[in-house]
Amino acid sequence: MEDKLFIYNTLGRKKELFKPIHSPHVGLYVCGPTVYGDAHLGHARPAITFDLLFRYLTHHGYKVRYVRNITDVGHLENDADEGEDKIGKKARVEQLEPMEVVQYYTNRYHNSMNALNVLPPSIEPHASGHIIEQIEFVKKILNTGLAYESEGSIYFDVEKYNQHHHYGKLSGRNIDELMDSTRSLEGQQEKRRPIDFALWKKANPEHLMHWPSPWSEGFPGWHLECSAMGTKYLGETFDIHGGGMDLMFPHHECEIAQSTAALGHESVNYWMHNNMITINGQKMGKSLGNFITLEELFTGSHPLLKQAFSPMSIRFFILQAHYRSTLDFSNEALQASSKGFSRLMDGYQRLQKLTPGTSSTVDVANLRQRCEEAMNDDLNSPIVIAHLFDAIKAINAVHDGLATISANDLAELKATMKDFVEDILGLQTNQLANDETTDAYHKAIDLLLNLRMEAKVKKDWETADHIRNQLTALGFEVKDTKDGFEWKL
RNA sequence: GGUCGGUUGGCCGAGUGGCUAGGCAGAGGUCUGCAAAACCUUCCACGGCGGUUCGAAUCCGCCACUGACCUCCA
Known part of the structure; x- marks a missing residue:
């Protein structure tokens, strides 16, 4: 090396x-x-x-x-x-x-x-x-x-x-x-x-x-x-x-x-x-008594918190700032990075299902190099994340049929994204489990949503909306795409 | 008081001399049975004053504000 x-x-x-x-x-x-x-x-x-x-x-x-x-x-x-x-x-x-x-x-x-x-x-x-x-x-x-x-x-x-x-x-x-x-x-x-x-x-x-x-x-x-x-x-x-x-x-x-x-x-x-994490511009610390424990963040059980934040969104929040800068805590900042994190991971999951075309109209060739350069510059994780968002943009464009990507580029993009998202930044989704139970569960949801698709074709909006509403009530998020659907819990 | 930092758009946060940071939020649009998502376009910026330079958020000086450490704290 x-x-x-x-x-x-x-x-x-x-x-x-x-x-x-x-x-x-x-x-x-x-x-x-x-x-x-x-x-x-x-x-x-x-x-x-x-x-x-x-x-x-x-x-x-x-x-x-x-x-x-x-x-x-x-x-x-x-x-x-x-x-x-x-x-x-x-x-x-x-x-x-x-x-x-x-x-x-x-x-x-x-x-x-x-x-x-x-x-x-x-x-x-x-x-x-x-x-x-x-x-x-x-x-x-x-x-x-x-x-x-x-x-x-x-x-x-x-x-x-x-x-x-x-x-x-x-x-x-x-x-x-x-x-x-x-x-x-x-x-x-x-x-x-x-x-x-x-x-x-x-x-x-x-x-x-x-x-x-x-x-x-x-x-x-x-x-x-x-x-x-x-x-x-x-x-x-x-x-x-x-x-x-x-x-x-x-x-x-x-x-x-x-x-x-x-x-x-x-x-x-x-x-x-x-550097330190600050809260209202002041260092968060035991001596000042202005700290929020990690468990309180994960459960939302602190008076200063408007909601719970997942461990991964906390990790992402921290990685979005350079380690030598102070990072100011606020609900707004945390919510913003929480949403950004979802966008990143949604795109990352979408990438796994992308089908390659004959050629690439998106430029993802030097993604790995740019990420390496950012990391080599004193672990500049915020720049790495910015580059990853560029890739997400390209992934979404391909997903929406607005751009195409060649098989080679797709393979390289997948490898680069895996290296940086999972291995280096250490970010993971909560849907990576892949045992028989989850497999069956995924297929069951897909089955339901396929039924909904059939209803949609018949313009049976009542049935279609019913399925979506019930799933939403259970905590699922259902999105229609151009020729199908996406869902997540 | 001493030492060392910071001051970037509505919010968070990169960026050290000229070229888009990025995310979130806002505005308009495309798509769509509806919704959501996605995509496109767009608005908003470099604490103040002076200097160096063809050119400064980026270098220098002064000022203001602010933080950390100097006592345990990651």
Whole structure:
């Protein structure tokens, strides 16, 4: 495979040609959810963005090892190094085992991702399952002298690290400004400086999740898990690390510092960050309480929603914007993309039934190339979709007898559409099931509509309308075409 | 306050120097027993001011507004 994909590297802030370290193998690490609540629309963004990348690379023959973690320990409630563990708090409030909370929300996360047709990653490691690796990682950093122990906890010495490395290289932050602006908080006396961050925390007596370590009974710092697990599964240097923009600082910045300190070199070649989903122009997030969970979207059970939206229309909505742009949520925007999605998929299904002519009067020859070019330009899915709509226009024209398409062009169009619609964008209809039951069911509906056709020929409008009305009442949509009919549920 | 972004037509959203983005909505038409769909045509645009250029939504400067991060958040 030829390397043609350009991706925007947050390090350097420009598009760069993607070259894997060990082609055809690609190592991809993406920050997954902290499982203490249901996934919301915001969580769908990175999942779909990196699913798109995963699918695209795989489609081009790369062997991708995609690691997406589950954070189930170490993510604290308030400040970086104080406050309660998010999982622990939920467990206490709900009177559950912490791992019960983790399992519950992990299952629900998987269900949502499955509904969105997000492929499962190759490895989905839990932070709590890699305590030993994280302790080893802390030891390595301690050996370099870039971390210090204080009352049973281990902190990263940011200032000392910055003497020989650049803390802030990813987020563009300046350490002097950080020293001035970082808040000094109560209970942080054990840290030398406010910008230092925890690698290991000694557990308070009431803390539910803790493990033995050389320094104290405690738990790992939040940033550590990604460094430790990324290194374990993808090696000391790997290709791509992704996540939401809001993780750029401090999470990813700290990750770089930890890994560089422990390994003595850079560990990630390309950093990719998806932008946020906004609602009324503001970031949708847990802290602001303005989020809509995926389940609420699928069922329409949120006061801000005027209707339910199918998982696929949510996926399409997200793919219609470039991943580095903010995407504003509104009922109107979602309805618009929902309708657009139907149009796309109706056309796609129509394509399967098209009959070829002797020659083509539509130009679909370079569709694949144009879609590839858009994808290669930093995964420009909205442009891909625009090209697909051009193809839909041609498909409809052929379907209506206003244009013709040759057998060769039709075969190529079908192949291209399948590759981009299904395999790369990951869009699917709800009628792809093809077992005996559905087959019989389709034939039964066709039978009914053929009877209606016969009635129409006899100008028996009463019978014809009756059949259509009854089917409509059952939720079917019946459309007459030039010489037949179309229907869908 | 610091750092970095954004400002495109009724809505969403691409686009980095000249050539149609696309979707949804609106208007007119074709088709049609009716309906729907489809198709054709069409309307609506680049925050403001100045500069560079033969030519700017696209480059530069200033201003305005707005967002993200700087505390947990995808």
